[in-house]
Amino acid sequence: MRDLNSNAAEMSGELLAWYDIHAREMPWRVSPAERATGIRPDPYKVWLSEVMLQQTTVAAVREYFLRFTSRWPTVLDLAAAEDADVMSEWAGLGYYARARNLLKCARTVADEREGVFPDSYDGLLKLPGIGPYTAAAISSIAFDQPETVLDGNVERVMSRLHDIHDPLPEVKPVLKERAAELTPARRPGDYAQAVMDLGATICTPRSPACGICPWRAPCAARVAGTAAELPKKTPKKPKPTRYGIVYLAESAAGTWLLERRPDKGLLGGMLGWPGSEWNEAPAPNPPFAADWQDLGGEVRHTFTHFHLILQVMTAELPEGFNPDPAQELIPRHGFRPASLPTVMRKAFDLYRGR
DNA sequence: CACCCGTGGTC
DNA sequence: TGACCAAGGGT
DSSP, X not given: OOOTTTTHHHHHHHHHHHHHHHOOOOTTOOOHHHHHTTOOOOHHHHHHHHHHTTTXXXXXXXXXXXXXXXXXXXXXXXXXXXXXXXXXXXXXXXXXXXXXXXXXXXXXXXXXHTTOOOOSHXXXXXXXXXXXXXXXXXXXXXXXXXXXXXXXXXXXXXXXXXXXXXXXXXXXXXXXXXXXXXXXXXXXXXXXXXXXXXXXXXXXXXXXXXXXXXXXXXXXXXXXXXXXXXXXXXXOOOOOEEEEEEEEEEETTOXXXXXXXXXXXXXXXXXXXXXXXXXXXXXXXXXXXSOOEEOSSOEEEEOSSOEEEEEEEEEEEXXXXXXXXXXXXXXXXXXXXXXXXXXXXXXXXXXHTO
């Protein structure tokens, strides 16, 4: 194994050379060849893609990104959008606080900065929905600042490169140091994307392709044969199972009764069916008195920290039903199941397939 | 620091 | 098939 510190420049050069050939194509990305001619990525698109990519796969983000940028081409357009429209477009992508913070951030940039994003790590970090990773990603990719990104990919690559067996998240600061040592002053944006591409395509969680890795020579875990078992992580708590009831009511004319969920908490700000609390033994609480029928079957869904099993009840919505402030009556032609979070869409699918 | 917050793909 | 995983942030 070579001395990593004295070879940092050589190593970043080798990775960039690999990236010049193997960079993945993405709608928000400027290729290394384009970047070399002076073309810079649009900070709005870098920001939007980075927020969407938080804990979310490239494959899932691609279509959402294209729809968002088609409908709202600039941060000023997005800042002027209706909340409900943005939440609907985000539906299905998950972690809905990201969409609420996205709007807050867009409006701050529009109202206080004339639509111009800050170019520094510190400036970006102050904005809602932008944490340490995203601030480093935007400042390096969009503005060529020599900041170091530390995401799940980089954590994995660094833990293997140095054969570090201490578990995450405690070892995160060490991994950040190791990553910072390798970040070059030139092409920091391409470098950031290169490390993440390496982690996504070669230094993968299972069965890493060490044989074709541009960093196979200096990698300590490859020598030790421990790459596939790194990084170590502290065990997660088991997920409990909760139960709930949802009430799907459609009028004879095809109008649906839905509810806008409060901004805080699970599925915050999203539309959903009226229903019970989700716990060990939920109490029935139909939105109006009727002869509610059990659809049979059940909706199973897993959230970040619990499993959910939903019972689905149906009844006809009376014409002239008077909704309370949180409720919305949505006519047939205005109702799109795709604008619901996935667990709510599953309940609708069960109803539609009854 | 510990916990909360979605979803779809993968083995 | 259930657990793990993915370009994390807020509180």
